[in-house]
Amino acid sequence: MLNEDGTLAREGALDRVPEAFAPVVDAARVRIGNTFGPARLDSAYLYGSVPRGTARVGVSDLDLLIALRDEPTDADRAAVAAMEADLDRAFPQIDGVGTLLFAASTLLSELERHDLGFFVACLCTPLLGEDLAPRLPRYRPTSLLAREINGDLALILPRWRRRAAEATTDAERGRLGRWVGRHLVRTGFTLVMPRWGDWTSDLEDMAGIFGRYHPERAGQMRMAAAVGRRAVDATPAVLSLLIDDLGPWLAAEYRSVHGEKAPRP
Structure with a gap:
């Protein structure tokens, strides 16, 4: 709003x-x-x-x-x-x-x-x-805001891969899946946020707005939202889809559109 x-x-x-x-x-x-x-x-x-x-x-x-x-x-x-x-x-x-x-x-x-x-x-x-x-400033839905919020996905993906490889129970995969799903949806949304021109924190809305601009990845983003809401189980296959397919594409697209987040100490 x-x-x-x-x-x-x-x-x-x-x-x-x-x-x-x-x-x-x-x-x-x-x-x-x-x-x-x-x-x-x-x-x-x-x-x-x-x-x-x-x-x-x-x-x-x-x-x-x-x-x-x-x-x-x-x-x-x-x-x-x-x-x-x-x-x-x-x-x-x-x-x-x-x-x-x-x-x-x-x-x-x-x-x-x-x-x-x-x-x-x-x-x-x-x-x-x-x-x-x-x-603090009054914020607008700009590329600078998008970059600084989620421009570090490429750095996070290796950690998710390690956690997925180490997970041995459904509960562990479920916790990881919830975090991965939510983070990917929010990153997908902020990728297109400056073009959309507003903000929402609803996962379903975020996934839907992303899908308007990237219909070829809309199904995967809906899956990420479902995993984030625990509506779909975070099986090894689902985690692989999100971390090894959607994640790298999104990180590369984000870098191309908004650049990389300023490094933190």
Whole structure:
């Protein structure tokens, strides 16, 4: 959705959280505050299907981003992992908790301006603390934004291949497949986003919009979306299709159209 000036509007809001997930969000707010306290916590956010209002009971996970006043430590990451496990055990309506943990300075840095900065300003819903979004630009669906969001797919593919080769159970393949499917769909969408001229975070919509511009790969992208939603099992054959066929084509096309993401340390 676009603002009147053509910039990308922020998706999600606390008043869109489905009723079944409200206790989870309340508990997460309390746990984050207790874990870090005002001296260290800069701000915290929700993102994903819960603040968009599309979460499904027993299927969706809870996605959080925490910004600290200083660099996260190993102890911070351990505390977050314990918090995630506690929330997951306490609330059967969610299927796991995922938390991104950064220093606020990283989120506001020039290097992350069109990646994590965009993520905070447009895809995250404020939960605690002072929102960082007013300190970030107003974003438009440009090739620069596309490049910095997903211009590193070629670097990720070898890791996926290793994980696929090491996976020995359906559960391991399922977790990998969900991540691979979602990432490929989002990369396919951002490949064509500047031409489409807007933003969506719905996997089905992303796959459909991609298919308008690349009908020859539309079926594979629909498969990626289905695997990402767990509607199709991530069998070895399906993972190979996504990682060894769709992935390399998409990485090469992305590099040709938008270039490569700025290197990170």
